[in-house]
Amino acid sequence: MPKTLFDKIWYKHVIKTIAGGPAVLYIDKHFIHEVTSPQAFNGIEKRGLQVWRPQNTVATADHNVPTINQHLPIKDELSRIQVQQLKDNCARHDIALYGLGHPFQGIVHIIGPELGITQPGMTIVCGDSHTSTHGAFGCIAFGIGTSEVEMVFASQCLMQTKPKLMRINIEGELNKGVVSKDIILHIIAQISASGATGYAVEYAGSAIRRLSMEARMTICNMSIEMGARAGMIAPDDITFEYIKGRQFAPSGERWNLKLAEWKELQTDDGAVFDHEININASEIQPMITYGTNPGLGIAINGMIPVTDTIPDEGERKNIVKALQYMGLEPGKQLLGMPVQHVFIGSCTNARIEDLRLVASVIKGKKKNPSVQVMIVPGSQQVARQVQEEGLDKIFEEAGFAIRQAGCSACLGMNEDKIPAGEYCISTSNRNFEGRQGAGARTLLASPLTAAVAAITGVVTDVRDFHY
Amino acid sequence: MKAINIIESTFVPMPMENIDTDQIIPARFLKATTRLGFGQNLFRDWRYETDGSPKENFILNNPAYTGEILVAGKNFGCGSSREHAAWSILDYGFYVVVSSFFADIFKNNALNNGVIPVQVSEEFLQKIFELNNGSTLTINLEAQTITIDATSDNETFDINHYKKTCLINGYDDIDYLLSIKGEIAEFEKQYYN
Numbered sequence: 001m002p003k004t005l006f007d008k009i010w011y012k013h014v015i016k017t018i019a020g021g022p023a024v025l026y027i028d029k030h031f032i033h034e035v036t037s038p039q040a041f042n043g044i045e046k047r048g049l050q051v052w053r054p055q056n057t058v059a060t061a062d063h064n065v066p067t068i069n070q071h072l073p074i075k076d077e078l079s080r081i082q083v084q085q086l087k088d089n090c091a092r093h094d095i096a097l098y099g100l101g102h103p104f105q106g107i108v109h110i111i112g113p114e115l116g117i118t119q120p121g122m123t124i125v126c127g128d129s130h131t132s133t134h135g136a137f138g139c140i141a142f143g144i145g146t147s148e149v150e151m152v153f154a155s156q157c158l159m160q161t162k163p164k165l166m167r168i169n170i171e172g173e174l175n176k177g178v179v180s181k182d183i184i185l186h187i188i189a190q191i192s193a194s195g196a197t198g199y200a201v202e203y204a205g206s207a208i209r210r211l212s213m214e215a216r217m218t219i220c221n222m223s224i225e226m227g228a229r230a231g232m233i234a235p236d237d238i239t240f241e242y243i244k245g246r247q248f249a250p251s252g253e254r255w256n257l258k259l260a261e262w263k264e265l266q267t268d269d270g271a272v273f274d275h276e277i278n279i280n281a282s283e284i285q286p287m288i289t290y291g292t293n294p295g296l297g298i299a300i301n302g303m304i305p306v307t308d309t310i311p312d313e314g315e316r317k318n319i320v321k322a323l324q325y326m327g328l329e330p331g332k333q334l335l336g337m338p339v340q341h342v343f344i345g346s347c348t349n350a351r352i353e354d355l356r357l358v359a360s361v362i363k364g365k366k367k368n369p370s371v372q373v374m375i376v377p378g379s380q381q382v383a384r385q386v387q388e389e390g391l392d393k394i395f396e397e398a399g400f401a402i403r404q405a406g407c408s409a410c411l412g413m414n415e416d417k418i419p420a421g422e423y424c425i426s427t428s429n430r431n432f433e434g435r436q437g438a439g440a441r442t443l444l445a446s447p448l449t450a451a452v453a454a455i456t457g458v459v460t461d462v463r464d465f466h467y
Numbered sequence: 468m469k470a471i472n473i474i475e476s477t478f479v480p481m482p483m484e485n486i487d488t489d490q491i492i493p494a495r496f497l498k499a500t501t502r503l504g505f506g507q508n509l510f511r512d513w514r515y516e517t518d519g520s521p522k523e524n525f526i527l528n529n530p531a532y533t534g535e536i537l538v539a540g541k542n543f544g545c546g547s548s549r550e551h552a553a554w555s556i557l558d559y560g561f562y563v564v565v566s567s568f569f570a571d572i573f574k575n576n577a578l579n580n581g582v583i584p585v586q587v588s589e590e591f592l593q594k595i596f597e598l599n600n601g602s603t604l605t606i607n608l609e610a611q612t613i614t615i616d617a618t619s620d621n622e623t624f625d626i627n628h629y630k631k632t633c634l635i636n637g638y639d640d641i642d643y644l645l646s647i648k649g650e651i652a653e654f655e656k657q658y659y660n
């Protein structure tokens with residue numbers, strides 16, 4: 001019987017299934033960070049246990065770390081304690097830690113792939129909902145809560161119910177100015193912030209096949225923003241080429257063995273999904289969000305919906321409330337609206353390719369004086385590449401503030417916050433109320449759209465911008 | 468974990484949709500290293516002004532509304548996987564959340580901490596929102612029913628059979644996983660071969 005990519009990986013990892021209940025799923029890689037792990041370490045220690053398979057776990061500090069002066073002690077006491085506890089916990093349990101100051105440190109979903117830890121066919125979990133990012137390599141990768149982190153510590157397994165399967169096919173050529181962030185914002189706007197709840201989503205089609213690994217990761221990253229448990233893309237030559245030669249990638253004879261295995265990881269012709277969606281790539285425009293969930297997005301030159309005519313009462317109230325928070329009016333365009341901040345960073349769009357794209361657009365230009373621009377590389381490795389390639393000069397000349405690696409203003413846990421009431425075009429993945437700081441107003445967009453807004457100071461259609 | 472089965476209580480209605488975990492517990496409160504004390508920051512930015520004074524029109528600040536049950540609009544708990552959302556709800560004193568739709572990760576996190584996510588139809592949810600304050604609901608986990616006590620109007624809800632057994636007996640997944648460690652090790656032998 002033809003099988004889906006998901007099923008091929010899933011069943012290889014199921015140890016047993018409880019009648020009428022979940023499956024016991026074996027986990028290949030477990031990423032941890034300072035915010036969602038301390039209570040899990042406490043939990044197993046209270047039970048008198050050690051982490052059972054420490055070699056399957058990799059740790060980094062990213063969520064609450066400062067992005068300036070990382071060599072100095074962390075000023076915020078609670079953050080400092082969390083980061084210190086991670087160190088102590090990893091030392092006690094023999095877990096590899098790429099903490100502050102380590103050349104591999106960075107946002108957990110950026111370092112896994114760039115170090116070659118993330119490999120096709122794996123089951124990968126992390127106490128962070130954007131773990132779906134790793135699915136771009138043909139993995140089953142999903143975010144878990146702290147109790148589940150504790151389960152993996154204790155047994156290298158999780159109790160999981162198999163999700164339903166959805167395939168989203170995107171065929172055809174992308175328009176000029178449209179990048180992978182626009183594809184995923186388009187999909188979420190179409191199916192809503194809860195449209196894929198209960199599903200694992202496979203992205204397929206010719207438009208996906210042509211994307212680089214970085215671009216594929218951006219798409220899988222935001223799967224959770226439509227409620228999906230996981231997002232995945234079948235591995236191909238682009239994937240293998242990306243992994244080859246990386247720090248923890250297999251080499252020599254083992255590479256050949258693995259490669260043969262990985263080539264089997266595709267959905268067979270005729271395999272059945274619970275739901276399929278077809279999208280024509282040429283319909284996708286550069287996107288921007290206007291509301292307080294990632295599903296409230298429009299084409300950059302589109303109109304904010306007129307609320308009076310929304311038939312569903314719940315949805316109408318929701319959008320009215322969102323527009324109130326955002327200080328925006330129904331039926332209006334966002335184009336031309338001034339923004340005070342541009343944030344280029346996060347596990348969605350802070351890989352080297354994203355930063356190269358930004359540099360190519362702004363080269364030789366200066367940011368608009370009324371905008372503050374923060375650019376936060378996703379990892380130490382990305383930061384080093386930025387320097388080696390001289391992109392830092394381009395950013396500095398443009399007046400962008402380059403920070404050190406971390407989650408930063410994506411969730412405003414450290415001091416990188418957007419002030420209340422001000423607008424920020426952000427390359428991150430969430431525009432929830434207060435996400436980037438209490439009262440902050442987030443407009444999600446691609447790095448391309450963000451870069452252009454940094455120069456013009458207003459929401460701008462990249463297609464009208466000459467670079 | 469505490470064993471639970473029947474909960475009869477007044478409820479707190481929050482008829483908003485898409486309440487995300489950043490609203491339930493904003494990220495800046497995630498710096499604790501224990502599971503306790505999150506209740507005081509539950510819905511922090513809806514509940515308090517920036518200077519810490521309570522916002523009068525927010526329902527949790529209205530002493531007339533109390534109870535062990537939170538009733539919320541559809542797609543409750545979307546967003547971040549932070550289990551702190553479930554901890555803050557439990558720490559505040561809610562043992563049940565009723566909604567017409569739950570985000571996946573939140574649902575798991577709730578179940579893992581002894582908070583019952585009760586998914587009802589949109590119609591039943593609206594009926595609850597129309598009740599007078601002070602009305603009570605009864606959740607019977609064994610029977611998988613939710614009842615509006617005044618009218619005996621009721622609905623059954625779904626819950627994974629295994630999770631239900633865990634909740635009623637007060638044991639968790641880790642207890643189970645530890646009990647099958649031999650089998651897991653056996654699997655590993657084959658797997659890494």
Ligand code: SF4
Pocket residue numbers: 062063107108109128130346347348406407410411428429
């Ligand atoms: S960058 Fe943002 S979304 Fe990504 S892991 Fe960090 S906090 Fe989460």
